[in-house]
Amino acid sequence: MTALVLGHKNPDTDSIVSALAAANLYKGRGLDVTPVAQGEPAPETAFVLKTFGLKAPEVVTSVAGKEVYLVDYSDLAQAPADFKDAKLLGIIDHHKLGDVTSDTPVECWIQPVGCSNTVIKKLHDYFNVSIDKALAGAMLCAILSDTVLFKSPTCTEDDKKAASELAALAGVEDMQKLGMDMFKAKSNLEGATPRELIFRDFKDFDMSGHKVGIGQLELTSLDLVTPELKSALQSELQKVKTEGRHTAILVLTDVMAEGSELLCVSENASLINEALKPDTKMWMPGVMSRKKQVVPPLEAVFKA
Ligand code: MG
Ligand code: MG
Ligand code: MG
Numbered sequence: 001m002t003a004l005v006l007g008h009k010n011p012d013t014d015s016i017v018s019a020l021a022a023a024n025l026y027k028g029r030g031l032d033v034t035p036v037a038q039g040e041p042a043p044e045t046a047f048v049l050k051t052f053g054l055k056a057p058e059v060v061t062s063v064a065g066k067e068v069y070l071v072d073y074s075d076l077a078q079a080p081a082d083f084k085d086a087k088l089l090g091i092i093d094h095h096k097l098g099d100v101t102s103d104t105p106v107e108c109w110i111q112p113v114g115c116s117n118t119v120i121k122k123l124h125d126y127f128n129v130s131i132d133k134a135l136a137g138a139m140l141c142a143i144l145s146d147t148v149l150f151k152s153p154t155c156t157e158d159d160k161k162a163a164s165e166l167a168a169l170a171g172v173e174d175m176q177k178l179g180m181d182m183f184k185a186k187s188n189l190e191g192a193t194p195r196e197l198i199f200r201d202f203k204d205f206d207m208s209g210h211k212v213g214i215g216q217l218e219l220t221s222l223d224l225v226t227p228e229l230k231s232a233l234q235s236e237l238q239k240v241k242t243e244g245r246h247t248a249i250l251v252l253t254d255v256m257a258e259g260s261e262l263l264c265v266s267e268n269a270s271l272i273n274e275a276l277k278p279d280t281k282m283w284m285p286g287v288m289s290r291k292k293q294v295v296p297p298l299e300a301v302f303k304a
Helices: 013-028 043-051 116-127 133-146 157-170 175-186 194-199 227-242 269-276 290-303
Strands: 003-006 033-037 067-071 087-093 107-110 202-207 210-219 247-254 259-266 283-285
Touching (some): 013 043, 116 133, 116 157, 133 157, 133 175, 157 175, 194 227
Parallel strands (some): 067 087, 210 247
Antiparallel strands (some): 247 259, 259 283
């Protein structure tokens, strides 16, 4: 039976490219695996796949009875609904440890670095498996995306080292230009509904028994979000909250200004403000990372 290599819901570039790259790693070790994804590529990922001539993994939303390797998460909330009926074989990730569990020993490679593809690059070196030019380019883009061109506080020296080695393999001379082209593709808000924009990069978290959903849009400029669009996003967020959530948040990140604006609908807005400390314009200077700068302070106030 082929084992599935599966990234998280509302897949981002790291999640989709991790499935491709981890499948390359496992195949190189003689394992029978197939990369899959829980959704179609978002505009940024579509740009990356097109640039390097790669095909998007097949979309899979049910894993009952299957063997599964997870990439880029270990939270049940980000897995398919029937994940409990699958057999977990392994995890490669760079997030906080989630709540998946297993009946048998699993192969886990989890490190506090900026991108799952950084871990996967190191594993290719460790197991002596080669990476072709196209895959190297896509892995490089995943690192540039997750670390926001190395500017995110999640970025480590390991990410920079992996990126430059991948750039050499891919024949990419100007990483910053490739990264900016990618973020321009990501900043395309045309033709998407407010709901699609909120869910483009969205994660639900269980915070001390409260469901908190957090979306993030990383843009080259917040000027792209017109006042009309902002109020449409705000009213859609209201709906998203009523779908069983204590809080629905959209983080609008300005990649160039290096900060984020907070849109939030909550049962307890003052609690959220206490955690994230936005200024009077809801601006949060220096906030780039949901994982490191948004989720931990929220979890802390929910725990208190
Ligand atoms: Mg991800
Ligand atoms: Mg990631
Ligand atoms: Mg991200």
